[in-house]
Amino acid sequence: MNSAHSLVGSPTRVGIFTTWFWAPAWFASQTRYLQRRINILHDVLAAKSS
Secondary structure (H helix, E strand, C coil): CHHHHHHCCCCCCCCHHHHHHHHHHHHHCCHHHHHHHHHHHHHHHHHHHC
């Protein structure tokens, strides 16, 4: 994650504790499911507009 932020010049960094603390809540939530669906919609719209 940090390397991706560095690659684009973002000053944002994610600490080890933050990752460890929030990971169980993230993986137990529906956030990943919803993000996948949003990404699919974006891909379909991007393909139609190009």
